[in-house]
Each structure stands twice: as structure tokens, then as C-alpha cells.
Amino acid sequence: MKYTIALLAGDGIGPEVVNQAVKALQAVGDTFGHEFEFEEAVVGAIAIDQTGDPLPEATLDVCKRSNAVLFGAIGDPKYDNNPDAKVRPEQGLLKLRKELGLFTNIRPVKAYETLLDKSPLKKDIIEGTDMVIYRELTGGIYFGEKKLSEDGTVASDLCEYSEAEIERIAHLAFKAARTRKKKVTLVDKANVLESSRLWRRVVTTIAKSYEDVALDFLFVDNAAMQMILNPSQFDVILTENMFGDIISDEGSVIGGSIGLLASASVGNDVAMFEPIHGSFPQGAGKDIANPIASVLSAAMLLAHLGLHEEAATVNKAVERAIEKQIVTSDLNKNSEYGTNSVGDYIANTIA
């Protein structure tokens, strides 16, 4: 089969880690007889620098005519500390999510036995953790109306949700729970927010069509505590955009390395796969970035295309690299391996 993959490497370490994922996919192609055609396109700060637009039309077109998108990372400090910047890299990512209809971000958080030592949490707390976070990705306060008063003294953001927006992601979360530990935890702030109360009502109704799945509720402040106190209690966490951003990033570090976590953003049609980590500009060009999250994103991409055996092969190659400690220095202080050599090892193991 032939597949077209859009490569949106983005900023900072994005290009380096996406390169390793491409090597892995090429090895898969050679081994299993598939043809992957890669189309590169710019997004984020690099796109602003080149075109003035964080998501040029051409990039969107490339994504729309591809079978899936492999995303690196975006963001640059020169925009972060400038509240007056008119164009920002993040707008590119937000628009991409919206335009491709990627309304659900899926982030697995799993404690790898071999990495328990690297977790900031004590072993007995992190052990057995295996959850997946379903974060709504195209609604809420990220996309609500933004206002700044004429005189610049009052600013606001609107958090709005409709029943339909909640329903579609809720169904995905319940379906996922069915294949797992059969529990959905809705994270919200229903004791204060009207939008959260809508989430509670809609999700409670939908739960009735999934009688084999248990539903419980957690206020977001309590969820932030439970994630540290007892992360293994969770199976599927379902939540709105902003809470999902915070809780899933918190979840991403408890396992021991954010350099290992991949995520999928799915929706109507084309899906996108990306590491959890950011663009880490300080690390760019130094061959020190951990490529595993990007490689695992490629594995999620394969699974999404129905290539399950291929995905499993990539996952196994990654596990082998970790076992043999052929990893970057974030996972092993004394390691001599860099981004490229880890990528090569994984690709060779696949082939």
C-alpha cells in the first residue's frame, strides 16, 4: 500500500526528532512492503519567519491530502515573553486542530517497569499506572471569543461548550474504556462553572448507553492532587480543553520521562500524531533530544492506518532500545547516544 504522510516538523528540536520517526517508518516500509510518501510543510515560528503565517494555506493543503500528519513541536521564546506579539506559533497549531477537526487529543500515560526509578514519584505510588487521557481539543476557552478593551485595561476569554461538542468526544472515551478497565472519570469544575455542569449532564446521559462502563467525577483541583497521590486509580480520563492541557501535562511527567510520550489527535478525517514534549529550543541542533516520543507517535500513526503488526514492531524496537539503554542522556546520564544514533538503532532493529 502507498500512504502519504504530512511532516510538520515545526520548531526547536521538532525537525531532529521527526527525522528519527521518518527513519523508523522507512524501515517499516522496507520490511513490510509499504510505500510511505512524505510531504514536508512548515508550521509554527519557522512558518512565521518564512511566510508571516504560523499555518500557511499550503501547509493545510498538504495535511488535507495526506493519510495522516506527523507533527514535531512548535514554540519559540521570542514570542513567549512578548505579550504584544500579533502573530504567534501557537496560533498555527490551534488553527490546524480546528481546520482538521481534531476534536480529541488522546494521551496514554503508562509507568514503564524499566523506568520506575526515573519517576519523581515513589515507586509504590507510580507502579501499575496505566491511563489514557481524552482531552477535548477544539473547543472551550482556547477557541472562545477573546476581547481586549480599547484602552487595554480589561481582557477576557470565553469558555463555551455545546452539547454536540461534548457528545462526540464522550463517545470516543466510553468506547476506549470498553477496551480497557471500563472506567471513565470526568474531570471538571461543576461546583463553579456552568460549562462544567453541561459536561456533567451530557456525559451522565451518554453513560447510560455504556452500561458496562463505570462513570465517576472529579473536580479538576482534586484531579491535580489524585494524579500524584494515586495515579493508578485512573483508566480513561475525559475532560475539556484547558483542564486537559494541565492534567495531561502533569500526567506526562509522573512516568519518569516526557521524552517517551506520544499523543494522537483525532476527529473527522485526517489524524495527527505528535510527541507530548515541546520544542525545547535550548536543545535544538545539539543531537541530545530524545526521539522516542516522536517514534512512538509514528507507531500510533501506523495503528491508526490499521497497520497493527507494523505498529507493534516499532513499539518493540523502542522497548529494546530502552532495555539495552541505547537512549539519550535524559534517560541515562552516562549515555553516549544522541538523537541520531538512537534513531538509527531503532530503525535497524525494525529492519
Next chain:
Amino acid sequence: MKYTIALLAGDGIGPEVVNQAVKALQAVGDTFGHEFEFEEAVVGAIAIDQTGDPLPEATLDVCKRSNAVLFGAIGDPKYDNNPDAKVRPEQGLLKLRKELGLFTNIRPVKAYETLLDKSPLKKDIIEGTDMVIYRELTGGIYFGEKKLSEDGTVASDLCEYSEAEIERIAHLAFKAARTRKKKVTLVDKANVLESSRLWRRVVTTIAKSYEDVALDFLFVDNAAMQMILNPSQFDVILTENMFGDIISDEGSVIGGSIGLLASASVGNDVAMFEPIHGSFPQGAGKDIANPIASVLSAAMLLAHLGLHEEAATVNKAVERAIEKQIVTSDLNKNSEYGTNSVGDYIANTIA
């Protein structure tokens, strides 16, 4: 001197723990020759049950004519799981904050040497942590306009901030940093939210009048990670209402026991002191609730009234109780001490 203290014990374990704080204050009064006059008033679920209103006028009056408010906890599961309830205990607390002008919530997070073992974090990570969180308490999405469409299918909450709201708490945070490690970290989501960009602009300007204090910025998702990865990097965290709710609750568990953390809510006039923990309804009436957070709230109250020696005496009595392991079972599994006996020990130690 004579002081009037409003006692708003609230729901669940609130009354039990506030009782122990009262014992401590009485011991302080006897020892140092002060007179504390306590006026009780209802708030939260108990106030709804008795009067239909989570914050009756009478309660507000009691607070307004007192020198300070000692608050217990509010909340009841019968409201939490009912998104259609018209009146909720939390409204009482929110209205109280607003009416008393308590625009800043101050939460110290400190790793007690004797309790490092109880932290979910590894010792080398939690050690040395000593931060204080300044959370804006009367603005943002908690208090912004809430809407539910006629047909109930669309809900929204508005997050709005004005320059003035940001300035007043920012000054308090910078002043606090001056007496500490001279660093303020603003937590926001300025790469996405207009209101966060206003925070960045205003706080950056104010920082110029505090040249001896360093200012840095952290996106809230990153802050949720840093709180676990490297909590000792923080001195003063300054943030808006909702982010403060999440981040400070996350911070509250890293130290090992939420049963030890007190907070102050300050603003224009009367200040309020309360434990971080909630109403823990399952524990009510069982003499198992840890009273220390409430007792430490009383110590913060004393300091606020200018009674620093008195406050120090209470703090020392609490430390003694912890050292001698005269603590409830959340701190020592095999403990035979209950809420009351711990409270008695602390009061006797003060006297």
C-alpha cells in the same frame, strides 16, 4: 486586648477541626492575657439546610464586625453530583470572598523534614521546598458571566480580568518575595489567552518597582509539571483564580499531608483563615480528622492581628505534636490519637 473572631465552621469535618483551633486560641488568650470573643455563624450546606441560603446575611454581618474570620470547610456530596441544583454550598464561599473583598489567597507549601517520608515525591525532589502561592480569589472565570442557552444545549463562563485586579495582588506578591527568596513566578497561559497576556503586561510593569525581585514566567501546563519535577525552584507563585485553584491543590499534596496546610485570604479589611483541605464528609463525626491545618490557620490569624509571639507559640506547639507523633492516623497509621486528643495536646502545650 479583646478580639472578636467569627467562626464559620461549615460542613463535614469543619466543626470538629475548628473546635481544636478555638481551644488553641483560648490557651493563647489565657497565657498571654488576651480576650477572644467567638461568634459562630453558618455557611455552606448547613446554611442551606437551615436557611435556604449558603451565606445568610446574618453570617456576613458577623464576619464584617469581627477582627478576623476562622473558616472550617464547606461542601456536601448531595450537591456535587447534581448539576441541576439551584443553590450550592460553594456559592456561599464565593460570595463571602467577594463581599469581604478577599482578593488574595495565600498558601504556603513547605516540606517538613519530619514528614518527607509521607510525600508521594522522592525525597531528593521534595527536599528544600518552600514556596508560597498567591492566588487571585475574586476575579476570573469563577466570577465572570455564566450563561446557559434557553434550550440548555450551550453553556459558557467568562474569564475576565482588569488591570486594577491584577495590580493589587501583584504588589502583595512582590512584597512577600522581598521578605523571602526574592523571586516571583507568574503562572499563566499567555500563549493562548488574552486575559493571561494582560497579566503578563501588568505584572511586568509592576516588577520594575521591585528591582530586587526577579520575575519569571511559566505556562500553567508547564507549571503543573515543574511542581512535581522540581518544586524547590519556586519562591512566590503568582497566578489567577482558576490556575491558582489547580496549582495550589497540586502543591498541597507534595509536602506529604494536606492535613497540615493552612491558608489566608486577605484583601481590603477583615481577613479569613482556613485549612486547605475540604469538608471530607466521609470522615465527619468520627474524631479522625487532622486538626493541625485548622490550628495553623489560627496561628496565621494571630500573626495577621500582629500577635507574632503568640503565633510562634502555636506553631511550636504543633511542631512538638508532630515530633512526638501525637497526630491523627493520616500522619501515623498506628496512631491512637483522634481529632480531640491532638487538639487537647496542642492547647495544653501552649498553656
